[in-house]
Amino acid sequence: MFELYANALVNGILLGGVFALLAFGMNLIFGVVKIIHLAYGQCVMLGMYLVYTLVVQLKIPIILACLISLPVMGIVGVVLQWLVINPLLKAKANPLTQLLALAGLTIVVENLAQVTWGADLRGLNIQLPLISVGDIYLRTSNLIAFLGALITLGGLYLFLNRTYLGLAIRSIAQDVDSARLMGINPEKIYYITMAVGGLLTGLIAAFFSPIYAVHPHFGGSFTMMAFIIVVLGGIGNLLGGFIGAFVIGIVTSVSAVLTSTEIADIITLVIFIAVILVRPQGLLGIRISR
């Protein structure tokens, strides 16, 4: 019995790594562009359909397909900024209008996917071997996703801390007017942030493709998951999102073993609500009083 829980714990941690990447993207976009990207999971879904099309229909090697999905999804991010988000910012739309626009985008993307790829599950159908460490079995695909996510997060940390562009992104998140006075063009930084966020959806799609089969409503649950993690960690707080991702990952997979997958979602949400009742600002958030 013990091995079962240990297995669940380890797989929860592995899953947490990819969730951390998902939450990072959403957090970054919220922190910089000040928009809740409700279609973030749907973008991951688009990336997975792209990988599926390249691998299954065009017979391109999976590694190459994954590499192609990165820049393509980065461009999708830029296009979203241009077509959806920039007009909202220019019109100084209120937060409700912004939410409605992004919610509308999820409907567009999901239906576009359904028209293009149909409602069936689309998977790569590849079987990677299991790795056994003592009594614990790890799925290779989960392990690759976890390590890849950690390396990416490390790279993003260096990018945000060591480069002028990263510094500009963090400055804009803290004080837009002050950043403008330093010579930083906010509009350019918004585009770059959406491009980075888009690249991340492409990368997450690459990690998810061997693990999950994709369907037109696949993205919704991941948008929800990312949003819960971001709020749990403290919205806009990157470290909080990182911790929140592992909390949610571990709670979900351990309670799935203890009960069932459906009950696990309930347990996760109950824990989430309990945390928010005690700390409305999230685990590491700062309470803003106006």
Place this chain on the structure above:
Amino acid sequence: MLEVKNIDVFYGEFQALFDVSLKISEGETVITVGPNGAGKSTLLKTISGLLRPRSGSITFFGQRIDGLPAHKIVELGIAHVPEGGRLFPQLTVWENLKVGSYLKKSRQDFPLAVKEIYQLFPVLDERKRQLADTLSGGERQMLAIARCLMSKPKLILLDEPSSGLAPRVVSRVFEFVHQIKSQGYAILMVEQNVRKALQLSDRAYLMESGRMVKEGPKQSFLEDPYIKKVYIGL
């Protein structure tokens, strides 16, 4: 070097500046005094491009700059230190200085420039790894001014550098402004602490209810009975 000509500035329907004009020559220190709400900060924000005038013109070395976005105006050499410093609270002292050198032309000189700043303010060197949020009021103001120097400006706009500081700290901030002035930067300062600021300046303007009501060399301001009574309190 800077010429503001007959500008009108609005916040929505509310007019904040009426037909305001002002001139600054190279190396000159100019102070604008006036009560709260006279439009002094609005004037600085309009020059640095955070606000746009509805009419009138602003030229810098003969080039029209009204209508340019703020990040283009910094590039031309106008640095604006807003009221309260507006540091990036979650960046360290060093990172704040580094963002100050964001402009392409100032990046290369950053290591040297930051050394000079640390020599001028050893306390910033001691606290370079601390978040700006953890600094005292005086240190924040010093860092805000130091940060604007990183962009190698020709003209510095200082908005109420002494606001909210203890009297002893105020003297240190003014001492620093004096040091900058002696290095040849042109300065346009807005200040409530009229006497101290006037002593630093070459020329002054008086602004009331969004209009320029008086302009002259510092001596004429120090001796003006109205200004003495209302703003200096002697």
